Amino acid sequence: MPTLVLLRHGQSQWNLENRFTGWWDSDLSDKGIAEARAAGRLLAEKGYDFDRCFTSVQTRAIRTLHLVLHEMERLWLPVTKDWQLNERHYGGLTGLNKQEMIDKVGAEQVKIWRRSFDIPPPPLDADSPYQLAGDRRYAGITVPQSESLKDTIERVLPYYEGEIAPALRRGERVVISAHGNSLRALEKHLSNIADADIVGLEIPTGQPIVYELDKELRAIDRFYVSER
Numbered sequence: 001m002p003t004l005v006l007l008r009h010g011q012s013q014w015n016l017e018n019r020f021t022g023w024w025d026s027d028l029s030d031k032g033i034a035e036a037r038a039a040g041r042l043l044a045e046k047g048y049d050f051d052r053c054f055t056s057v058q059t060r061a062i063r064t065l066h067l068v069l070h071e072m073e074r075l076w077l078p079v080t081k082d083w084q085l086n087e088r089h090y091g092g093l094t095g096l097n098k099q100e101m102i103d104k105v106g107a108e109q110v111k112i113w114r115r116s117f118d119i120p121p122p123p124l125d126a127d128s129p130y131q132l133a134g135d136r137r138y139a140g141i142t143v144p145q146s147e148s149l150k151d152t153i154e155r156v157l158p159y160y161e162g163e164i165a166p167a168l169r170r171g172e173r174v175v176i177s178a179h180g181n182s183l184r185a186l187e188k189h190l191s192n193i194a195d196a197d198i199v200g201l202e203i204p205t206g207q208p209i210v211y212e213l214d215k216e217l218r219a220i221d222r223f224y225v226s227e228r
């Protein structure tokens with residue numbers, strides 16, 4: 001039975017500071033490092049092992065994966081990094097404080113920006129210090145200026161179908177270290193969650209989630225490794 005483990009990175013410095021992050025490359029906080037190590041120890045203790053690893057091109061997800069694999073004595077496993085697994089781009093909200101925005105525009109609007117299916121945040125200003133156009137890791141791609149969850153799904157799913165699903169069909173055990181919203185995009189597909197219901201899905205940092213899949217890669221079971 002194909003098994004897929006999803007892992008949201010440990011707490012980042014900007015998670016700690018309660019700032020909208022998206023594609024900005026905020027590294028892990030000390031707590032995030034501890035969460036990642038604990039996740040690796042938990043996976044090893046419960047007997048999990050992997051053949052292939054996938055992550056984004058963002059430091060917090062890559063570093064989480066490395067810390068996990070180090071704890072599992074599996075740093076030698078093949079790792080594929082791709083921008084299509086990046087966090088949803090937070091547009092003009094990037095860098096702002098979430099509580100300050102709630103105080104300014106109200107909790108309802110902030111919830112729409114954070115969790116709605118197809119309403120993107122306002123675009124990033126052309127002269128914003130958070131523009132990534134000159135970042136070498138994004139050479140050759142058009143960096144979005146803002147993304148809704150729907151936009152995120154439109155780049156996460158083709159990557160899953162093209163690169164990850166074939167590995168699962170070959171019987172490889174796969175772990176994906178990624179982000180709250182790139183994983184919500186994937187979970188929406190795997191668990192067949194309706195557009196209106198995806199607003200309720202929250203994914204905690206550093207808690208590995210197991211998907212047991214059938215031959216057609218439909219979810220048979222989904223649980224947190226810590227629960228069983």
Ligand SMILES: O=C(O)[C@@H](CO)OP(=O)(O)O
Binds near residue numbers: 015019087180181
């Ligand atoms: O800031 C972000 O990029 C994300 C994940 O940390 O936040 P949110 O919970 O609002 O999707």
